[in-house]
Amino acid sequence: MYQLTANPKLKNIVLFGPPGVGKGTQAKLLKEKYNLVHISTGDVFRHHIKNKTKLGKLAQWYMDKGNLVPDEVTIKMLKAEVEKNIGSNGFIFDGFPRTELQARALDKFLAEKGEIVNGMVALEVPENILVERLLERGKTSGRPDDQDEAKIRNRFNEYSTKTEILKDYYQAQNKYFGINGVGTIHEITLRLSKIIDNL
Numbered sequence: 001m002y003q004l005t006a007n008p009k010l011k012n013i014v015l016f017g018p019p020g021v022g023k024g025t026q027a028k029l030l031k032e033k034y035n036l037v038h039i040s041t042g043d044v045f046r047h048h049i050k051n052k053t054k055l056g057k058l059a060q061w062y063m064d065k066g067n068l069v070p071d072e073v074t075i076k077m078l079k080a081e082v083e084k085n086i087g088s089n090g091f092i093f094d095g096f097p098r099t100e101l102q103a104r105a106l107d108k109f110l111a112e113k114g115e116i117v118n119g120m121v122a123l124e125v126p127e128n129i130l131v132e133r134l135l136e137r138g139k140t141s142g143r144p145d146d147q148d149e150a151k152i153r154n155r156f157n158e159y160s161t162k163t164e165i166l167k168d169y170y171q172a173q174n175k176y177f178g179i180n181g182v183g184t185i186h187e188i189t190l191r192l193s194k195i196i197d198n199l
C-alpha cells in the first residue's frame with residue numbers, strides 16, 4: 001500500500017550490522033554514489049557530546065558504558081535530522097533503528113511523509129573479527145567505547161539482545177538483504193550496490 005504513495009525515485013536505506021562492521025565507511029561511499037543523505041546516529045550523538053549540549057551530556061552517560069541511548073531520546077533526535085534534510089533523494093540510516101520500537105517509529109514517521117524504508121542491507125562479519133577491529137580502531141579514533149574490551153562486549157550484548165531481531169522485522173516485509181562483510185572496502189561497496197540498484 002505504501003508503495004503506491006512513495007516517490008519511486010526515493011531510496012531510504014537502512015545500513016545494518018553489529019558494531020565495527022564497517023557501516024560508517026560504506027555509508028560515506030554509498031552516499032556519494034546514490035546522492036543520499038547519510039545519518040549516523042552515533043556521529044550525531046558524538047557531535048552533541050563534543051559541543052557539550054544537553055542531549056550530548058545525556059547520551060554520553062549511556063554511550064560511555066556501551067549501552068544504547070534510550071529510544072525516546074534517539075527517536076526524537078533522528079526525526080529532527082530527517083526534518084533538516086527534507087527534499088533530498090533519500091537517506092542512508094546508519095546506526096538507526098537499533099530497537100524494534102525505533103523501527104516502528106521510523107516506519108510510522110516515513111509513512112506520514114508518503115515514504116517507506118526500501119530495504120535493510122546488512123553487513124555480516126563474525127564477532128571475533130569485529131572485536132579485533134574495534135580495539136584497533138580505538139587506538140586512533142579517540143572513542144572511549146572502542147578502547148575497553150568490556151565496553152565492546154557490552155555493545156555486542158546490546159546488539160544481540162535488542163538490535164539483531166530487526167533482521168526478522170525487515171525479513172517479514174521482504175526487505176532484509178544480508179551480504180558478506182569480509183573483503184576489501186571496494187568489494188563490499190560493490191556487493192551493497194548490487195542490492196541497492198535493485199531496490
Ligand SMILES: Nc1ncnc2c1ncn2[C@@H]1O[C@H](COP(=O)(O)OP(=O)(O)O)[C@@H](O)[C@H]1O
Pocket residue numbers: 018019020041042043045062063064066067068069070071074094095096097098099102145155
Ligand atoms: N539508534 C540508537 N539507539 C540508541 N543508541 C544509539 C543509537 N545509535 C547510536 N547509539 C549510541 O551511540 C553509540 C555508538 O554508536 P555507533 O557509532 O553507531 O557505534 P558502533 O560502531 O558501535 O556501531 C552506541 O553504542 C550507542 O550508545
